[in-house]
Amino acid sequence: MNVKKIKFGGVLVLAAVVLVGFVLPWPAHRTEIAARARPTPPADKHNGPKTRGDYSRYPTTDYDAPELSDKVEREKREHKSKRYDGQDWVVRNPAPETTGFGAIDETPPPAAVPVDQSDAIVQGHVSNAHSHLSNDKRGIYTEFDIAVDEVLKSGKNAIRAGKEITVDRPGGIVRYPNGQSLFYSAGAIGFPKVGTTVILFLTTDGKSPNYQVLTGYELDETGAWALDYLGPELGYSPSQLLQIIRDKVASSTQEKHP
Numbered sequence: 001m002n003v004k005k006i007k008f009g010g011v012l013v014l015a016a017v018v019l020v021g022f023v024l025p026w027p028a029h030r031t032e033i034a035a036r037a038r039p040t041p042p043a044d045k046h047n048g049p050k051t052r053g054d055y056s057r058y059p060t061t062d063y064d065a066p067e068l069s070d071k072v073e074r075e076k077r078e079h080k081s082k083r084y085d086g087q088d089w090v091v092r093n094p095a096p097e098t099t100g101f102g103a104i105d106e107t108p109p110p111a112a113v114p115v116d117q118s119d120a121i122v123q124g125h126v127s128n129a130h131s132h133l134s135n136d137k138r139g140i141y142t143e144f145d146i147a148v149d150e151v152l153k154s155g156k157n158a159i160r161a162g163k164e165i166t167v168d169r170p171g172g173i174v175r176y177p178n179g180q181s182l183f184y185s186a187g188a189i190g191f192p193k194v195g196t197t198v199i200l201f202l203t204t205d206g207k208s209p210n211y212q213v214l215t216g217y218e219l220d221e222t223g224a225w226a227l228d229y230l231g232p233e234l235g236y237s238p239s240q241l242l243q244i245i246r247d248k249v250a251s252s253t254q255e256k257h258p
Helices: 071-084 238-256
Strands: 005-008 017-019 022-024 060-062 100-103 120-133 140-153 164-170 172-175 181-186 197-203 211-220 223-226
Touching: 060 120, 071 120, 071 140, 120 164, 120 172, 120 238, 140 172, 140 197, 140 238, 164 181, 197 238, 211 238, 223 238
Parallel strands: 060 172, 100 181, 164 211
Antiparallel strands: 005 100, 017 022, 120 140, 120 197, 140 164, 172 181, 197 211, 211 223
16 A cells, blocks of 8 residues: 555645546545544445544554454464555654554555456455554554355465464554554544454465455345445445346356466
């Protein structure tokens, strides 16, 4: 993730630029943008992603959390955290008025149903979530434990229904020794809520045993709701979205193996 920090707290500044034909809601250069209100996670399910204002989705980690005492577990955590090193995102000594930092990833967003861009696609339940700092304490990410109900597309690391996998996304909440908590939100991405049913499009870069969430949907009786802001809601029911994914996976497989 190519991070550009956006600072929340202080005077409100809005910026937009046009870059390579796209209208982007951030400056093209590295900057800090101050906002008077606490940063808001991306919007409710009737007006874009359904995570706006729901801070219960964002776990908290302590800035000065002690290292794991068990050597094996410590090395596993260091391996997972390495992907988020060197980001210059998390601050060491935040100003008292600061309530959070955003981060901008200038990579073009994925398609709404990014079957070909995904290494794996699963439907399952979010059983747990934990935030962690990177090894250098300059990045933050959140891990989600997913109890897999159905594998819609299998990746290099074979995923099986009935098993649990761990996936991650950048962002979370950091609690500092002085009691101050800062919310770190990466662009327009949202977090799934523990206890919900989700469809997740996953990628892997080989730098971590975890899959990374490319995008995803929460499923409930009212529809399939995007975790991220990728444009207007598709308006699909869970069964419609699942069928679209299955059809796209079958078509992609047929093209590769005619």
